[in-house]
Amino acid sequence: MAAPDPIRLTQDxxxxxxxNPPGAEEPCARHIGEMLEKxxxxxxxxxxxxxxxxxxxTIGGDADIxxxxxxxxxxxxxxxxxxxxxxxxxxxxxxxKVYGRGSSDMKAGVAAFVAAAVALAxxxxxxPGISIVITAGEETGCQGAxxxxxxxxxxxxxxxxxxxxxTGNFPYVGHxxxxxxxxxxxxxxxxxxxxxxGVNAVYKAAKAVTCLEHYHFDTPPHGMMGQGTLNVxxxxxxxxxxSVPDRAAIGIDMRTVPTQSHAHIRESLAKAxxxxxxxxxxxxxxxxxxxxxxxWVQSVFDVMQKTLGSRPxxxxxxxxxxxxxxxxxxxxPPTLILGPGEPHMAHQxxxxxxxxxxxxxxxxxxxIMRNWCRV
Numbered sequence: 001m002a003a004p005d006p007i008r009l010t011q012d013x014x015x016x017x018x019x020n021p022p023g024a025e026e027p028c029a030r031h032i033g034e035m036l037e038k039x040x041x042x043x044x045x046x047x048x049x050x051x052x053x054x055x056x057x058t059i060g061g062d063a064d065i066x067x068x069x070x071x072x073x074x075x076x077x078x079x080x081x082x083x084x085x086x087x088x089x090x091x092x093x094x095x096x097k098v099y100g101r102g103s104s105d106m107k108a109g110v111a112a113f114v115a116a117a118v119a120l121a122x123x124x125x126x127x128p129g130i131s132i133v134i135t136a137g138e139e140t141g142c143q144g145a146x147x148x149x150x151x152x153x154x155x156x157x158x159x160x161x162x163x164x165x166x167t168g169n170f171p172y173v174g175h176x177x178x179x180x181x182x183x184x185x186x187x188x189x190x191x192x193x194x195x196x197x198g199v200n201a202v203y204k205a206a207k208a209v210t211c212l213e214h215y216h217f218d219t220p221p222h223g224m225m226g227q228g229t230l231n232v233x234x235x236x237x238x239x240x241x242x243s244v245p246d247r248a249a250i251g252i253d254m255r256t257v258p259t260q261s262h263a264h265i266r267e268s269l270a271k272a273x274x275x276x277x278x279x280x281x282x283x284x285x286x287x288x289x290x291x292x293x294x295x296w297v298q299s300v301f302d303v304m305q306k307t308l309g310s311r312p313x314x315x316x317x318x319x320x321x322x323x324x325x326x327x328x329x330x331x332x333p334p335t336l337i338l339g340p341g342e343p344h345m346a347h348q349x350x351x352x353x354x355x356x357x358x359x360x361x362x363x364x365x366x367x368i369m370r371n372w373c374r375v
Contacts, residue, residue, distance in 0.1 A: 001038045003119035006362045007098060007355050009111035011091025013074065014100035020075035025136040025144075026053040028074045032114055032134055033057065039121040041132065046147070046154055052136045054144045058156060059121055060129020060373065066159035067129040068372040069330065070117065070365065071322055072110040072339070073138030073145075076102035082349045097352040104341030108353040109164025109361070110134065112340055116365040120375065127373035131158055135322050141178075141283045145325035158330040160296050162368065163321045166341025166353075169361050171304050173297060174289030175317035175337060176225060177256035177324065179265060180282040182249055183208055183273060185237075189246040198244030202237040204276040205248035209235060211272055212252065218268060222257035225287070225316050228265075229255045250277075255318065258289045285324040289316070290334045296372075297334055303367045304338070307360050319346075338364075 016028035026045075033043045033055050041057040048054055060067060079088055079101055086092045086099040093099070098108065117130050124130060133155065137143030148154050185205040190198025212232055221227040230252065237248030252269075256262065262284055270279055290297055292314035305311045317337050327335050340361035345351045 001118065004035065004115050006111045006115040006358050009115055010098055010103065010108045010353065010358060013107040013111055014091040014103060015089055017089055018075050018102070019078050020137060020139045022051070023049065023075050023136055024051045025074050026051050029053045029055040029134055029136070032110070035114065035118060036132060039118040041121065044154070046151060048136045048144050048147050054136055054148050055132070055134040056148070056154060056156070057132040058129060060124040060127045062128040065128035066157035067131045068369060069131040069133055069158035069161045069326070070113040070164060071133040071135065071161060071326060072106050072113070072164045073135045073322060074107065074110060075136055075139050076105070077139050077347050080349055084350055086350055093355065096355050098355055098358070099350060099352045101351055103351050103353040104166040105346035105351070106165050106339055106341055108341050108358045109166065109339030112358055112361040113162070113164050113365045115362050116369060120366060120369050123375045124373055127375055128159065129373060130369055131156055133326065138322050142285055142320070142322050142325045145322040149325055149329040155326070155329055158333055160333050160372065161323060161326060161330065161335040162365070163323045163335065163337045164339035165317070165319070165321050165337050166339050166343045166346055167317070167337055168342055169304065169307055169338070169340055169357055169364065170315065171300055171312050172317045172337040173292050173314050174225070174258070175287065175320055175323070177262070177287035178283055178285045178320045179254040179256050179262045181252040181266070181269070182280045182282055183252060183277045184280065185248045185277045187244065187246045190244040192242035192244065195244050198246070200244050201248040202245045205235065205237055205250055208273050208277045209250060212250070215269070215272060217260065217265070219260045219264070222259045224314065225257040228257050228260050256287050258287045262286065285320045288321070288323045288327055288335055290336065294334045297336060299371060300336055300338070300368055303364050303371070307364050
């Protein structure tokens with residue numbers, strides 16, 4: 001089949017309302033899958049809740065060399081309270097920009113690598129080949145990707161991974177992890193006029209917050225990402241003013257680096273906070289990092305130098321991606337985050353991507369695929 005125009009495909013994908021929750025990604029996934037199947041890819045869908053699906057598509061194959069994997073998610077975040085000046089589900093264009101929720105994060109990236117893969121498909125038999133992984137539920141903690149890796153044989157193999165999240169076509173060699181905990185303090189309720197009859201959970205939680213304010217990680221900083229961070233994002237306790245609160249909760253957001261183990265962090269925090277609070281894990285997504293001097297990474301830098309006009313310097317992203325799930329599942333191959341979206345437009349009102357970047361990334365992805373498959 002003829003290769004799709006990546007701008008038009010971006011617009012097509014934007015017209016699917018895949019706000020998560022609830023997600024409803026399956027129609028969008030099937031639209032992509034039908035296109036890949038017509039191009040000769042072997043396509044499988046993996047159900048992920050009602051109306052939701054992940055997609056894995058492969059072409060080619062070589063016993064000695066694993067395929068290159070391109071991956072992206074098709075769920076999007078809610079629109080927010082502020083009114084949009086553009087229809088978020090129409091794929092409108094204006095002054096070289098394509099508007100819509102998910103345009104930068106990250107349907108433009110998905111459109112770019114799908115267009116590149118379809119164009120190359122006739123040349124990929126008897127080569128290492130390409131694996132396309134389209135996920136649901138990334139915006140809520142990589143749920144779709146983690147669901148995929150729990151299904152034996154669903155992913156196949158990969159010798160390298162490109163995650164087409166928004167980077168403005170600048171290759172990132174890694175990203176921070178996210179470790180979210182809820183610290184719970186329990187007490188005994190009583191009438192507010194007789195506080196001595198109860199045990200105030202807010203007092204326990206307040207002591208824990210003070211401890212968290214002064215907490216320092218005992219792990220070394222990473223050479224490129226620096227030290228992990230900790231922020232108390234929420235604090236709740238009590239149901240009414242005239243009762244002793246018997247429950248209080250603290251939301252802890254930590255962004256971690258490769259020198260940190262989440263298990264070690266939890267153990268250290270539990271010791272520091274003491275027995276008055278209990279920790280519950282809300283999100284556990286590890287950091288991702290590939291050494292910049294990896295030969296494949298350098299070959300991608302060669303490609304992107306032509307696109308960017310200068311050689312990329314190694315950088316990392318602050319946000320997490322599906323690579324946190326997929327990279328370990330594939331045996332930790334070299335991984336890059338690289339896509340045409342604008343990082344600063346992710347989750348913004350009137351989100352857009354720049355059409356020229358989408359075209360540039362399609363060309364770059366094509367060359368990266370050609371180099372891997374030796375065609």
